[in-house]
Amino acid sequence: MRIALITPDPAHPLLAATTALLAPRHTVTAIDPRRATKAGRGPASPLADVYLLKSRTPQALALAHDLERRGARVVNGAAATALLQDRTAMAERALAAGLPFAATRTHASLTELAAGPPLPGPVVVKSRRSAKDDLVARVDSAARLRELAAARPDAREPVVVQDFAPNDGWDHKVWAIEDRLFAARRRSELAEPVAAVGPAGPPQPGRGPTVPLGADQLPSGWAELTRRVREVFGLDVYGVDFVEVVGRDGRGTPLIVDINAFPGIREQPGAPEALAALALGNGRA
Template identity: 60%
Template sequence: MRVCLVTADPGHPLLAAVTGLLTPEHRVETLDPGAAGPGPGLSSLADVYLLKARTPRALALAALLEEHGAPVLNSAAATARCQDRVAMAEVARAAGLPFAATRAVATVGELAAAGAPGGPLVLKSRFSRRGDLVARADSAVRLRELAADWAEEPVVVQDFTPNSGWDHKLWVVDGQLFAALRRSELAPDGRGPTLPLPSAELPAAWTAAALRVGEVFGLDVYGVDVLDAGGGAPLIVDINAFPGIRGQAGAPEALAALALRTAANGRTDARTDARTDARTSAPTDTRTNIPGERKVPQVSEK
């Protein structure tokens, strides 16, 4: 089988581990969407493409590959749904997922000009990318501080949910759940270590919500950030397509098996196709992300 990694960083620990599992029995190639020219590799398609990159150029490339019959994990449309946090929240809440109430604000500067917040707020860049804005603001002073560096940044706002200061990081690969605890970047001391969390110890409602995300968004490889909203109820605050999933025993094996099964099928898994077709309310036209038609900012891999 020929497996192609769509990424600028084939040395990423997850991808490197998958490559090690697949070779030498299978051929693993890399396609850097930032360096690829028009229609790269279309004369000789790989058996499956793993879409780790999430830049507009990568999404446009993935859509082109799909148009030529190549299976892509995750699909271009499913990946795009997780880039715009406004659309993400709308899709999730419409499906009944316990997603945090999320509202759009034009820019940080506009929010700061409005004065003091009514309560602690969490500000996030509207478009998910490496180095995006994620910050807590409790006062007008803090909003002005953020506006000094991020004045023109489109953002979404979520009410701050009191919590332990630890994020529950849940990852799913082909229906297999992995989990960890990571010190929140909103905690007073900032981001800290990642601690193991056996997925079997998660409440059933948390597991069900994480798996439901894949069904709703048409994702096979994804991450879900969850907070304890009180009484053990999960509150989803973010969703990521094809995250790093570092240090999770069994995750590379699950991804390698998914890649080979998808390649053998010659198309994306039928259940993914069905999930994708069911979400007509979600944005699916990845052609809006073709370079030169800048609808969202350039983003890099997480």
């Protein structure tokens, strides 16, 4: 089989390990979407049996769309990948399907939001477009919102707002390759600072270490919710970010705060094997 990776980084650990598994019997090539041109992907270019879309840039999505129009199989599909770049559309699709997704409001810009009425309590403000190094910040006051708007170079781009849900302070990351699930948890960057690792030291802001979890260690019902995301969004390789919302009775319930197409799934035993099997199973007849 001929398998093509749409990525600017074929050395990514997941892709490199998958390539090592496939290469002895199959041809694996990488296409950098930054360098792909229409001339290079025109009718004269033979199609691979399957393309793995490990990039979400406009160039990568345009390339994937072109390949699909020519009859190529692309995992994940270009339309599904593009939808998850728009946090407004993502929330609308998830909520319409009955998933426990965070209620999401859209605003024309961070600047406009900061100039508007006071926010009703703590919120999480995110860039509407999901991308590397985008805005994800907890805002507890009008002053903090104005400060954020003044500091961000993208303050005039659309944002979404989600009410901050009281939770246990940990992000639960669940990744899926078809029906195979992988999981971990790590201290949320929106939570209180965590203590420094070592014998002494002040609390440190941001994330703490990632703690691997077996899929069987997920709270009851979370695996089923993750697989439901696949059905709703038409995905084969994806990630779901959960927080556990703590109610007044002390019980926790899952809340989905983000969904990603083709995440890195780093340091998860069995992930390269699952991705290799997915590629082979999706090859064109």
